Amino acid sequence: MRVADTVTDRACVVLQDRPVLGLHRGLVDLLLAAERDGRAVRVVTPPTTRLTMPLHAVLAGGAGSWVVRYPEHGYFDADSGAPLHWSEGDFAAYAEPAGPAAATDAGSQLWMTVRLLHTSPPASFGLATEAVCTALTGGPPAGWGNAEPVAEPWRPIELSIAAASRGRRPTTLVVVGGGQRAAIGLLEFAIEPAGISETLTMAVGGFAAAPPDLDELATRLATDHPLGLALMVFRPGRADLTQVPFEPAEGRPLCVTVGPTAYTGDGRDALLALPGARTAGPAVHCDLSAGWAAYAQVRSVAMAGKEDGKPDAVG
Structure with a gap:
């Protein structure tokens, strides 16, 4: 076509x-x-x-x-x-923008980026996506596909076969939620020098002004999966997760969890020395109430302790 x-x-x-x-x-x-x-x-x-x-x-x-x-x-x-x-x-x-758009009053969204590094092919991809969707919406994803609308029901093993069939080419899939809140995201796979990266970017709508408690989810991701990063951002937006022109997109960072696939050596101790940092299973969970400057500091510390050949899991 x-x-x-x-x-x-x-x-x-x-x-x-x-x-x-x-x-x-x-x-x-x-x-x-x-x-x-x-x-x-x-x-x-x-x-x-x-x-x-x-x-x-x-x-x-x-x-x-x-x-x-x-x-x-x-x-x-x-x-x-x-x-x-x-x-x-x-x-x-041909000219500078007139200025930032006014903040929308349509509601709030939680955006989550989760990056994993599989040093060997896992039995199944998509399990972290299932954990995120279940924790934030009350149910697992409804389906996935190469385009919208998605055509495949949620079965991680079939998703894994589709990702593996692309060989060394990067793969991007669409995932839609099946719980009580609207949820949609992109799931990306790529071959890295140290393994296979699996990156989820998911938006969940329908939240009130106060974000949910995310500590338990962060710890579960760090414990059950080869976590590099889990970044959570609260931003204004429509409950149906569609984007209108000129809508603010940066949002307010809430917290970031940096897993052991993103650092080595003294990296964990250096991260724990940051303000608001604490352990989350084998990872380090950092409060970002100070804003994007706090995230930049976390990223700088994690990158300083990153082993050569590991992907930028805190980008």
């Missing part, structure tokens, strides 16, 4: 006019082809369109960008708010 409306040496431009736009099969194929050819993907929508979390995360992660078109005002970067024009085969900013 042809998706791109304009293709240049630098970019593939996709014009979409849907109320909600997800990471559908056509876009997945286009993103893979664009990556192979060294092109960025620009998804252009009206300001009334919302993106699903998987599509927005893939674009924001470096595959391209979301462009909003106002008939009377032109084009804008949907994340930064920068005004754009067409220049030399791609969209380019």
Whole structure:
């Protein structure tokens, strides 16, 4: 299925006019082809369109960008708010953003990034994802797939077979929750020098202003899985987890748990010396109430004690 409306040496431009736009099969194929050819993907929508979390995360992660078109005002970067024009085969900013968007009053979301490093192939991938989803939504994931809507029911062994079938190529899968709260995420696998990395980025909606108690989940992840990192961020957003243009995305970091696959030697002692740090099974759990500066400090300490060849599990 042809998706791109304009293709240049630098970019593939996709014009979409849907109320909600997800990471559908056509876009997945286009993103893979664009990556192979060294092109960025620009998804252009009206300001009334919302993106699903998987599509927005893939674009924001470096595959391209979301462009909003106002008939009377032109084009804008949907994340930064920068005004754009067409220049030399791609969209380019020509002025600074007017300013940050106002915080949404739609609700709050909990975003969690979990990075594992398997030094040998596990019996099954996806078990940490199941633990996270169950703890935060009250039930395991409902399904997974290569695109949206997901087509496969949640069976970790089948997910593992699909990931292994890609060989050494990185694999990205969509996971949807099946519990009492809306949950959706991306599960990524890659071959690293020291093993197989498994990274979950999951958003869970419907929380009140106060975040849930996350200590027990952090300890379970560190004890039961080869944990590198578990980062938890509270951010404003819609309960259905779709993204609107110009919505603040940075959020407020709550805590980070750094596991033994992310450090070596004296790294654990150095992490425990940080303010608000404590043990969580074999890992170190760090409070981030001081904000992103506290996370940067944790990352710096963990990286200083990281063994050569280990992936950046605290990136």
